[in-house]
Amino acid sequence: MTIREGLLTGRVALITGASSGIGAAAARVFCDEGAAVLLLARRERQLKELEAELTAAGHRAVAVVADVTRAEEVGRAVEVAVERFGRLDAAFNNAGFGTERTPLHLMDDALYDTIMDVNVRGVWNCLRKEIPAMLAAGGGAIVNTSSVGGLVATPVAAPYVTAKHALIGLTKAAAAEYGAQGIRVNAIAPGTTRTELVEAWFAGNPGVEEALHAASIQPRTALPEEVARAAAWLCSEQASFVTGATVPVDGGFTTL
Numbered sequence: 310m311t312i313r314e315g316l317l318t319g320r321v322a323l324i325t326g327a328s329s330g331i332g333a334a335a336a337r338v339f340c341d342e343g344a345a346v347l348l349l350a351r352r353e354r355q356l357k358e359l360e361a362e363l364t365a366a367g368h369r370a371v372a373v374v375a376d377v378t379r380a381e382e383v384g385r386a387v388e389v390a391v392e393r394f395g396r397l398d399a400a401f402n403n404a405g406f407g408t409e410r411t412p413l414h415l416m417d418d419a420l421y422d423t424i425m426d427v428n429v430r431g432v433w434n435c436l437r438k439e440i441p442a443m444l445a446a447g448g449g450a451i452v453n454t455s456s457v458g459g460l461v462a463t464p465v466a467a468p469y470v471t472a473k474h475a476l477i478g479l480t481k482a483a484a485a486e487y488g489a490q491g492i493r494v495n496a497i498a499p500g501t502t503r504t505e506l507v508e509a510w511f512a513g514n515p516g517v518e519e520a521l522h523a524a525s526i527q528p529r530t531a532l533p534e535e536v537a538r539a540a541a542w543l544c545s546e547q548a549s550f551v552t553g554a555t556v557p558v559d560g561g562f563t564t565l
């Protein structure tokens with residue numbers, strides 16, 4: 310089959326959290342835009358099914374089961390991307406983990422640690438393994454998934470809000486350090502996005518979806534593909550002068 314010229318034609322991209330939600334949508338969008346993709350997450354069945362779907366459609370995709378909190382596993386995934394596709398020039402560090410809606414003073418310390426580990430240490434590990442490969446490739450583009458919770462406080466989610474704010478600081482620091490070497494680093498801040506977990510949350514909490522819509526300029530919930538397209542654009546040369554930025558993909562939630 311012929312694959313059309315896309316935003317990411319010829320690029321090799323690593324996508325974390327590719328087993329579901331925004332990451333799985335990004336795998337499809339990045340492939341449609343011409344990238345070869347390394348799919349990273351912990352759930353093997355979902356990753357393998359996505360790898361099979363993408364390769365059957367004529368795309369280049371390989372799945373690597375890894376935990377972003379384990380630096381050596383992330384390093385192995387980067388090695389596989391380079392072995393299989395020759396280089397690494399884009400990364401969507403998207404794996405993340407939310408929080409039960411528990412007041413700060415009742416929150417379990419272990420849950421705080423897990424949320425910080427996955428959302429902050431996980432991206433730290435990714436940056437430290439991806440950047441050497443991008444330096445070897447002569448440059449690259451990285452997008453980290455923060456959240457509207459990285460820009461404003463969202464209710465009863467203190468560890469998540471803390472982690473997603475920290476991720477914006479880490480994004481700026483990495484952008485400043487590696488800009489001169491041709492690596493752009495940005496973040497996206499999605500608003501509520503229609504993933505399986507969000508669907509379950511809406512189903513269990515009547516009225517929540519409507520309340521969120523009322524707080525946005527665009528009164529609806531994002532589709533995962535809409536968030537993924539922002540990440541694809543930031544990874545592409547179309548965003549060649551964008552670095553250190555956090556792009557809200559939130560239908561105006563943080564504008565009001």
Ligand code: NAP
Nearest residue numbers: 326327328329330331350351352376377404405456501502
């Ligand atoms: P999701 O479907 O739960 O996706 C989370 C992904 O992260 C899964 O693929 C999960 O895969 C992976 N993951 C979690 N912990 C991991 C670990 N330790 N190592 C490797 N992979 C790990 O939810 P989503 O909404 O698409 O979330 C994607 C990102 O968007 C997250 O950073 C989230 O905070 C952010 N976000 C989401 C929304 C929303 O409304 N959906 C809004 C703002 C921001 P495995 O379980 O297979 O490892």
